Amino acid sequence: MSSFSHVPESPIYYGYNGSPFVSKLEAVLKLKNIPARRVDVPLTPPRVDILALGIPYRRVPVLAIGKDVYIDTSLISEALEKAYPSSPILATDVGLQKAVTKFYDHFLFNLGFDILPWNKTPKSLQEDRKKFIGRPDIDFDEVATRKELAHSKLASHLAILEEHFSDGRVWYFSTPSPTYTDAGIYAVLDWIRSFRATRPVFDSTVFPKTVAWFGRLDTLFAAKPPLGKVKGPDAAKEIFSSTFTADLSQIGFDEVEAKRLGLKKGAKVVISPEDSGRDVVTPGVLIALSKQEAVIETEQKGQHVIPSLRVHFPRLGYSIREVPNGENAKL
Incomplete structure (x- = not known):
């Protein structure tokens, strides 16, 4: 039914x-x-x-x-x-997909928060985000001092992905096409990748298989009609x-x-x-x-x-x- x-x-x-x-x-x-x-x-x-x-x-x-x-x-x-059951993205390893994607949603979003160029954002946005995260006392100047630490953590996450793709798989779960997990990890990392300061971390000589996975998804999404x-x-x-x-x-x-x-x-x-x-x-x-x-x-x-x-x-x-x-x- x-x-x-x-x-x-x-x-x-x-x-x-x-x-x-x-x-x-x-x-x-x-x-x-x-x-x-x-x-x-x-x-x-x-x-x-x-x-x-x-x-x-x-x-x-x-x-x-x-x-x-x-x-x-x-x-x-x-x-x-x-x-919309056609073109399934949760057809296999459903529980594992949910768990892995939730992990990356949480840790990468929090990491991106530390990498955001807060010194270039308007005060109104900063005040709103204080309410959003429930931290009225947060000091965005102090957050900016954690940027290099955040870049190091980002490199650690990319190293885990590189290890995962080291067996030559094309998509995260060795499926014929991308899954929900591919979409989730890609979206949050692509957001982080959009910050100019992080781009050197996405080094194809250090993380060749992960960067290649990114490239495949970049190409796939670019070929899709706009929403x-x-x-x-x-x-x-x-x-x-x-x-x-x-x-x-x-x-x-x-x-x-x-x-x-x-x-x-x-x-x-x-x-x-x-x-x-x-x-x-x-x-x-x-x-x-x-x-x-x-x-x-x-x-x-x-x-x-x-x-x-x-x-x-x-x-x-x-x-x-x-x-x-x-x-x-x-x-």
Whole structure:
């Protein structure tokens, strides 16, 4: 039984240039040949086009498959694999792919944070990122002093990749074509590679097989047609007028997990990331829960009532809590 129905030919996602995780999603979309369209949102909040969906959420990308909205590239990629099964990228070693990609997402993104040329960024961006990571006391001048250490760590990561590719494999898991893991590692390293100071670290004489792997993906992605664009108001209108596409019976409601979390089906909850962006919570009614996914339905109240959407979150990396009676959760 398929877990999706009435899937749109061209899903809609929200993001901005320069985000490694938006780039990761775009790599996945291109590998799967999905002609998705992007709503461009600003580098810093408020991101009114996402808020227009009735979804307060701090990070990007966000992707809608009909009226089912997905958060975080890990869950987004799984949803795309099920909704658009042609050109599979998670067909083999699924658990291992998730684990390896999560490892690189975490360590390489944090490494990139230390390598970013913060001295060339506006103060407004620095202040926003302090809120984003929950570190109001961070000193970006001190971060700049760690750049050479970060370059050394980057070289260590590249050395591990070089060792991995030393057996002559073409793609990370010796598959006939690139996988989710290839897309994930490539996107975050390509973001780091875009910083001028790091380019000497990507030395083809030191890491020939890794640089060759990069080159193969560079060529592959350059040959793909560009993804489309759509304006925020048009995207919202299309999403609200569409149908729910995910079969929630395939997710179910795990009563054991609910008991562990102190939750019940139909409870009013808020969900937020556990690391960066946790200052913004997403409220809704809990309608599905498994060990890997939680789904809430938005409740729209007030002067301008808009249709409810279902918002899907991965369990790992996100916290869920019930809203006590009387607490203003803006449901």
